[in-house]
Every structure is written in C-alpha cells, then in structure tokens.
Amino acid sequence: MAQTLTIDPITRIEGHAKITIQLDEQGIVRDARIHITQFRGFEKLCEGRRFSEMPALTARICGICPVSHLIASGKACDALLAVRIPETAEKLRRIFNLAQLVQSHALSFFHLSSPDFLLGMDADPAVRNIVGVIQANPQMARDGIRLRQIGQQMIEWLAGKRIHPSWIVPGGVAQPLSAEKREQMLASIPEGIDITQRAIAWFKKTMNQFSEEIQTFANFPSLFLGLVTETGALEHYDGVLRVVDSAGNVIADKIDPNDYEHYIGEAVEPWTYLKFPYYKPIGYPEGVYRVGPLARLNLIDRCGTPRADEAWAEFRALERGAVLSSFYYHYARLIEILYGLERIQQLLNEPDILDTRVQAVAGPNRSEGIGVAEAPRGTLIHHYRIDKDGLITWANLIIATGHNNLAMNRGILQAAKHFVKGDQIQEGMLNRVEAVIRCFDPCLSCSTHAVGQMPLHIQLLSPTGEVLDEVRR
Amino acid sequence: MSCPILVVGYGNTLRQDDGFGWWVAERLIEEPVEGVQVIACHQLTPDLAEPLSQCRVAVFVDAREGEPVGELDWETVAATPSANASFTHSAGPAELCLIAQAVYGSAPAQAYLLTVKSVHFEHQERLSPEVEKAVERATAMIRRFVLRTAGGASQPSLPLEGDRLLDYHNA
Numbered sequence: 001m002a003q004t005l006t007i008d009p010i011t012r013i014e015g016h017a018k019i020t021i022q023l024d025e026q027g028i029v030r031d032a033r034i035h036i037t038q039f040r041g042f043e044k045l046c047e048g049r050r051f052s053e054m055p056a057l058t059a060r061i062c063g064i065c066p067v068s069h070l071i072a073s074g075k076a077c078d079a080l081l082a083v084r085i086p087e088t089a090e091k092l093r094r095i096f097n098l099a100q101l102v103q104s105h106a107l108s109f110f111h112l113s114s115p116d117f118l119l120g121m122d123a124d125p126a127v128r129n130i131v132g133v134i135q136a137n138p139q140m141a142r143d144g145i146r147l148r149q150i151g152q153q154m155i156e157w158l159a160g161k162r163i164h165p166s167w168i169v170p171g172g173v174a175q176p177l178s179a180e181k182r183e184q185m186l187a188s189i190p191e192g193i194d195i196t197q198r199a200i201a202w203f204k205k206t207m208n209q210f211s212e213e214i215q216t217f218a219n220f221p222s223l224f225l226g227l228v229t230e231t232g233a234l235e236h237y238d239g240v241l242r243v244v245d246s247a248g249n250v251i252a253d254k255i256d257p258n259d260y261e262h263y264i265g266e267a268v269e270p271w272t273y274l275k276f277p278y279y280k281p282i283g284y285p286e287g288v289y290r291v292g293p294l295a296r297l298n299l300i301d302r303c304g305t306p307r308a309d310e311a312w313a314e315f316r317a318l319e320r321g322a323v324l325s326s327f328y329y330h331y332a333r334l335i336e337i338l339y340g341l342e343r344i345q346q347l348l349n350e351p352d353i354l355d356t357r358v359q360a361v362a363g364p365n366r367s368e369g370i371g372v373a374e375a376p377r378g379t380l381i382h383h384y385r386i387d388k389d390g391l392i393t394w395a396n397l398i399i400a401t402g403h404n405n406l407a408m409n410r411g412i413l414q415a416a417k418h419f420v421k422g423d424q425i426q427e428g429m430l431n432r433v434e435a436v437i438r439c440f441d442p443c444l445s446c447s448t449h450a451v452g453q454m455p456l457h458i459q460l461l462s463p464t465g466e467v468l469d470e471v472r473r
Numbered sequence: 474m475s476c477p478i479l480v481v482g483y484g485n486t487l488r489q490d491d492g493f494g495w496w497v498a499e500r501l502i503e504e505p506v507e508g509v510q511v512i513a514c515h516q517l518t519p520d521l522a523e524p525l526s527q528c529r530v531a532v533f534v535d536a537r538e539g540e541p542v543g544e545l546d547w548e549t550v551a552a553t554p555s556a557n558a559s560f561t562h563s564a565g566p567a568e569l570c571l572i573a574q575a576v577y578g579s580a581p582a583q584a585y586l587l588t589v590k591s592v593h594f595e596h597q598e599r600l601s602p603e604v605e606k607a608v609e610r611a612t613a614m615i616r617r618f619v620l621r622t623a624g625g626a627s628q629p630s631l632p633l634e635g636d637r638l639l640d641y642h643n644a
Contacts, residue, residue, distance in 0.1 A: 060487070111519060134575040142576045149520040 019433060021416050032416040034408055034437060036274035043395045051080050051364065051386045056166050058382065058397070064107070067100035067155060068375030070168040071237065072382040075371030077170030079258075080386060082365035088355035089172030091347050094237045095185075096158050096168070097373060098340040101236060102192065103151025104376035105293070105333040105340075108441040109199070110144020113330055116435050117206055121213065122428035140202070143195045147337070150192045154344070157181040172359035182348055189345045193307065196338045200311055203331055210327060216418040217436045218326030218411025221246035223279055223289035224298045225264075225403065227257070227374050232301035234308070234339055236374040242299050243279065243289065247321040252281075257372035260381055264398065276405045277398055288410060291378025291403040292440065293332035298322040305346065308339035326411055326439040333376075333441075364390045375400050377441055401442040411436045478619055479528035479581070480511045481521060481566075484536055490591035490604040493611075494534035497587075500612045506619050517564050525569055526577035530622055531584040532615060533566040536604070539590035543603030545611055550584035587611060 022031040042061050049057060055073040059066035071093060078085055085093075115128045118136040134141045158177065159165030167174045207214065223246070227239040241255035241263070255263060267276040267284045279287035289295075297316070303309045312335055315323065323332075347353065364386060371382045378400030385394040415436045419429040482498025485491045498513035505511070510524065517533075525531055533550065550566045564572070566586055574580035589611065593601040600608065 134572065138576055141572070145519050145522060145572075145576065148518075149523065152520065 019412055019437070021412075021420055021433070023420075029413070029416045029420050032409070032413040032433070033271060034274075034405075034412055036272045043397055046384075046392050046395045049392050051077055051369075051384060051390050051392055052170050054382070054384060054392065054395075055168050055170070059166075061397075065100060065104055065375055065377070066165070067096055068373065068380050069382070070165070071097050071373045072371040072375075072380045074168040074170060075373060076369040076382040076384050077371070078360075079369030079371065080364050080366050080384065080390075081170055081360070081362040083171055083360040083362050085172040085360050086355070086357050088176070088352050089358040089360075090237070091350055091353055092158065092173050092177055092358065093168065095344050095347050096155065096173075097236050098344050099151045099154035099158070101151075101376045102337050102340045102344075103148045103155070104441075105337045106144060106147040106151060108376075108438075109330055109333050109337075110140065110147065112441070113435075113438055114140060114144065116431070116438070117203070117210075117330075120428075121210075121432050121435060125431075128431075140199070143199060147192055147195045147199075150188045150341075153188065154185050157185055169359060171361055174359070176356045176358045177354055179354055182354065186345065186348050189341050192341045193338065196334060196341065197307070200331075200334045200338065203334060204314075207327070207331065212418075213432065213435070214325045214327045216415050217432075217439055218407055218414060219324050220410060220414060221324065222407055222410075223251070223282075223287070224295035224322060225279070225289045225291055226296045226299050226379050227372065228299055228301075229304070230254070233304035234296060234300050234302070234336075236340075238373075241372075241379070244299050244322060246324060248298065249321075257381075258370050260370070260372065260383075260398075264381075264403075266398065266402075272405075274405050275398075275402050277403045278406060285406055288406040289403065290326070290407045291400050292329060292376075293336045294323065294326060294329045295378065296374065297332045297335060303335070303339045305339050305342035308335055308342055311335045311338055326407070326436065329439045329441065377401055378403050401440070404440045404442065408437055408440050408442065411439075477529045478509045478532070478622060479524055479530070480509060480532045480534065480615060481514065481517070481525075482511070482534040483514045483517055485515055486598055487596060488594050489597045489599065490536050490542075490589070490593045490601050492598075492600065493536040493589045493591070493604055493608065496600065496608050497534045497611045497615070500608060501615065506616060509619055517566065517569055519564060519569070519572055521569055522572040522576055525581060526573040526579040529582050531566075531570070531581040532618070533584070533586045534611065534615075535586065535588050536591055536594075537588045538592065538594075540592060541603075542591045542593065542601060543607045544590045545607055545614065546588050546590070547614075548586050548588075550586050587614070 018035040020033050020035065021029055024030045042058065046054060046057055054077060055070045058069040058073045061069055074093065115133055118140065119128045119132045123132070155165065158181070159167030223243055225241065225243050227235045228242045229235045229239045232242075240253070241257055241260065242250060243252040243263070245251050252263065263280055265278050265280045265284060265287075267278060269276060276284065278284040279289050281287070297312060300312075303312045315328070315331060315335055318328065368385050369383075373380055380400055381396075381398040383396040384392055387393050412433055415433050419432045480498060480501055482494035482496070482501075484494040486495050495513050495515065498511050501509070501511045502513060510528065512521065512524065514521070531550075550570060566584060570580045570584050589604055589607045591601060591604050593604070
C-alpha cells in the first residue's frame with residue numbers, strides 16, 4: 001500500500017510549511033514536496049496605496065527581515081522619483097542592510113540550526129532544543145545571542161527601533177547618523193568579529209561529522225544568481241546581476257537589475273502558495289537556480305574585505321567549481337557575517353558618514369520603478385507601477401525564498417530518497433529532511449503573496465491514490 | 474546589576490488586543506519610574522536573556538485568550554522549560570529566565586507574568602475599549618508593585634491578591 005509521510009509543521013524556520021513524502025508499494029520514496037500553506041496577498045493589498053507608503057507597508061510582510069523590504073522598496077521608490085540619493089544616505093542604507101544580514105544570519109545559524117550541529121541529527125527531539133544547546137556549548141549560546149544583539153542594536157541605533165523601523169524613505173533616509181551612535185556601532189564590531197571567527201573555526205571542525213548530510217542535502221548541479229559589484233566583488237545593496245553554472249562559469253554577467261524580467265520567469269503549482277521562479281533562458285522547471293549566501297559566495301571573484309576574503313578562499317577550495325551542497329549555506333552565512341561587520345566598519349570610517357544631507361526630495365517622475373537588493377536569504381525584487389496621482393496600480397515582489405523553491409523541492413527529494421526508508425521510519429531521518437529546508441533558511445511569511453492568480457487545488461486521495469473528491473478554483 | 478526591576482511588555486500591535494503588553498510598556502516608557510527598566514517588543518527573543526540576567530525582579534506583560542475581556546491576572550513565572558522548548562526566535566518568559574540563568578549565570582530572583590484576557594485579536598491597531606481601560610489599570614498596578622518592591626527587599630511584597638480584587642471591581 002502506498003503511503004504518505006507528512007511533516008507538519010516544519011520546525012525552526014520562519015513561517016509555516018508542510019512536507020509530504022510519497023512512498024511507493026515497496027516503501028521507497030517516490031516523490032517529496034514542500035507545501036507552503038500560508039497566504040499573505042501583499043501585492044494585491046498594496047494596490048491603490050500611495051507609492052511613498054510602500055516601504056512602510058511592505059516592511060510589515062515580515063518581522064524578521066523588514067529591513068530587506070525597506071531597502072528594496074526604498075530603491076523602487078527612488079526609481080519612481082528618478083533621483084540619485086545622496087552618497088551618505090546610500091552608505092547608511094548599506095550599513096542598515098548589512099546589520100540586518102548580521103542579525104538574520106546569526107538567528108539562522110545559532111538559534112535555528114545549532115541544535116542540529118551541536119546535538120546531532122539523530123538526537124532525541126526532547127533534548128534537541130534550547131536546554132540541550134546551552135548544556136552542550138554555553139559559549140556558543142552566549143555568542144549567538146550577542147551576535148544577533150549587535151546586529152539588532154545597530155538597526156535600532158540607525159532607525160530608532162528594531163522591528164518595522166520607518167527610517168528608509170523614498171529618496172534616502174529620514175535621519176542622519178549621530179557621532180555618538182557611530183562610535184557605539186564601531187565599538188561593538190571587534191567583539192562581533194571575534195565571535196564570528198570563533199564560530200567559523202568551530203564549524204570547519206564540526207562539519208566533518210556531517211559528511212553524509214553534505215553529500216545529500218540539496219547537493220546537485222544548479223545555477224546560482226545574485227548581485228555583484230561591477231568588478232565582481234560581494235554586493236548586497238546595488239550592483240549588477242550575475243549568473244554562474246555549477247562548474248563556476250559565468251553564464252550571464254553585468255545584467256541591469258531593471259532587466260530582471262528577461263532572465264527570471266515565475267511559475268505556479270496547484271499544491272503550494274509559493275511561486276516557482278526559474279531562469280528564463282533555460283525554461284521551467286529545468287531552470288533551477290539558487291540564491292542567498294551560498295550563491296553569493298559562488299558568484300563572486302572576491303568579498304572585498306580582508307578577513308572575509310581569507311575565509312572565502314578556504315570556502316571556495318571545498319570544490320573545484322561552484323560549491324554545490326546546500327549544507328554549506330551555513331558556512332557561507334558565517335563568512336557573510338564576517339564580511340558584513342568588516343564592511344560596516346569601513347563604511348562608518350568614511351569621512352562623510354555623518355553628513356546631514358541624507359534625502360533627495362522630489363515628486364514622482366516615472367510611472368514604473370524597480371528596486372533590487374540582496375536580502376539575507378537572497379535576491380529581493382520590488383517592482384511597482386503607479387498612476388498619475390502616484391497610487392500603486394500593480395506590484396510584483398520576488399522574494400529570496402521563492403527563488404530557491406525549485407531547489408528546495410529537489411533538495412528534499414534527494415534527502416528523502418537517501419534517508420527515508422518506508423520500513424524503518426525514524427525521527428533522525430525526518431529531521432534530516434526538515435534540515436534540508438533549514439539550510440535555505442526560508443522566510444515563508446515573505447514569500448507567499450500572489451493573490452488573485454494562485455491556483456488552489458485540493459484533492460482527497462485514498463490510500464491507493466484514487467481521487468475521492470476534488471476542488472479547484 | 475544594571476536595574477533592579479525589568480518590565481517587558483510584548484505583543485503584536487497590529488492584532489488588536491494582542492498589543493496590550495506593548496502598549497503598557499510604552500506607557501511606562503513615556504512616564505518613567507525610577508529603578509525600572511522597560512522594554513517594549515513584539516515578541517520575546519533570546520537576546521532579552523541578557524537584560525533579564527541583570528535584574529532582580531522581572532514583570533512580563535502579555536495578552537491571553539479568555540473572558541471576561543479586560544480582566545487582569547498575575548502569576549508567578551517558574552524558570553522551567555516547557556516540554557517543547559525550542560531555540561527559535563521566540564520564547565516564553567520561563568524559557569527566557571532559564572536562558573538567562575544558564576548562559577549568563579543569573580536570572581531574576583522573582584518573575585511575574587501580568588496578562589489581560591481578551592477575545593479580540595483581529596487585524597486592527599486599536600485596542601478594544603475593555604483592554605484599553607486595562608492598560609491604565611495594569612500600568613497603575615505595576616507602579617504600585619514597584620513602590621512596594623523598592624528598597625531592595627529580597628522578597629518583594631506582592632499585594633497581588635488585593636490588587637486583583639481591586640482590579641476586578643474596576644473592570
């Protein structure tokens with residue numbers, strides 16, 4: 001008798017999801033899917049609102065990465081104004097974005113994934129929790145809390161509050177940086193760098209215990225996509241899009257982010273609310289690409305800061321071409337934290353960082369605007385159209401988690417085929433399938449918002465697969 | 474010890490009465506009480522363990538489902554983890570006290586949870602009239618509690634029963 005295993009809800013991710021694993025008559029995995037079961041509808045909700053409200057509105061999509069939405073939305077609004085924002089404002093936005101990256105990556109690595117690393121994938125779920133982490137490695141627990149605090153504190157110092165700050169405005173930022181806050185931020189960076197370097201050293205030793213997971217956690221050839229600087233360095237705020245293949249060859253470069261629609265298509269499936277972006281020149285569903293920290297480190301020629309460059313060189317030496325195992329997303333996150341802290345330090349030491357001219361003021365001068373930035377989880381695209389009164393007539397948001405949807409599904413099938421056997425279902429096996437998803441650190445609350453066009457398909461199936469009832473809309 | 478008493482008010486201000494704790498904290502921030510540190514946040518996160526480790530008494534303020542709407546409850550928080558404690562981006566008061574003790578070697582000697590009952594958790598920024606009144610009463614209760622706790626007594630006197638009776642009459 002065919003059997004379906006369900007993991008619902010998946011734990012230690014942002015949002016809610018369900019995985020189903022379809023077994024065949026012999027109990028061998030035939031298929032596996034991640035179903036995103038929540039629905040937000042932000043793109044539709046924004047229609048009719050003034051474009052200047054979009055940063056504050058779209059930041060409400062998520063309580064974990066509101067800064068990423070503020071940045072991408074702010075940039076889309078800058079495009080509508082047709083202004084170039086003051087240089088200091090751009091630098092402050094960059095710091096803001098990197099502080100978000102530091103806190104978000106720290107959350108993913110230390111808070112969400114460290115129970116798997118410290119206690120093992122087979123550990124009893126009763127001990128694979130906060131108490132277990134603290135008992136196994138109190139220093140790591142302390143480091144995780146402190147590192148996230150450093151990123152969160154920087155966001156608060158810049159914008160006045162940690163969650164849903166309204167500091168990013170069309171044309172720049174609302175307030176300049178004070179000398180006092182600059183000194184406070186600079187003072188916290190050395191401790192953050194120490195913590196990160198300690199974590200990288202620990203992870204390099206520890207990952208040797210996970211060779212089976214490295215082999216089977218979404219470890220397959222795919223494309224990688226993200227922003228890089230004009231000279232190929234790590235970039236999170238601006239720059240151009242680059243695509244590399246699994247051998248590490250650049251197959252598309254210096255793509256103007258405004259041309260994203262020529263390269264990225266979006267497909268929908270009836271069994272999930274999360275769309276499936278794909279690389280258009282290859283088509284759907286073959287055009288699988290990955291975004292986020294692993295992709296970014298595969299795309300670049302260098303990071304651009306000394307310690308991160310050193311760590312990146314070691315990372316890239318893991319494989320001859322691109323680093324393919326999604327297990328290494330965790331490693332890449334730590335290197336990006338290091339880069340983020342170093343880069344923030346550089347920016348804070350720029351002579352004009354305290355300049356008080358931080359906003360270009362204008363009315364709408366274009367009817368369409370696109371803002372692209374790198375969120376912690378990958379490339380984030382906000383695309384708006386407005387009418388003559390500046391009201392939103394259409395919006396499209398492509399979220400990092402969506403870009404990775406094809407890869408996540410392929411990844412859980414790979415892991416399920418390796419770890420799940422029908423006749424011996426154990427907690428550790430199911431946890432490994434979940435852990436594949438955690439590698440991508442999906443933010444599901446951000447990525448499910450395509451109201452009006454998302455098909456809904458409900459099937460009631462008998463144990464033999466017979467359709468007993470069906471609803472479509 | 475940076476501050477003897479810490480008040481943490483938390484909740485989602487976009488979900489009507491769920492924002493109760495946040496509004497109480499904001500009220501206390503607007504009119505500060507000496508010797509009290511106040512944090513307003515949307516949810517409890519592990520990084521709150523550090524300030525918790527530095528206080529002697531903690532008061533968490535939250536909303537819970539129940540009736541009669543607007544009724545306040547005090548309860549003692551025991552620093553024991555719930556059965557499904559997980560190291561995620563959110564935690565409960567008990568887990569946070571436990572983290573503070575385990576990671577920083579110190580936790581509040583006494584921790585309390587002040588909650589308001591409500592059934593109104595829709596998408597709205599405005600509190601229900603009953604819970605809006607409860608914000609005032611809760612703020613006053615915390616101020617009274619702080620006054621009775623002031624002076625560094627190792628066992629702060631907690632006239633909670635009296636407060637609760639008084640509050641019930643006012644509700």
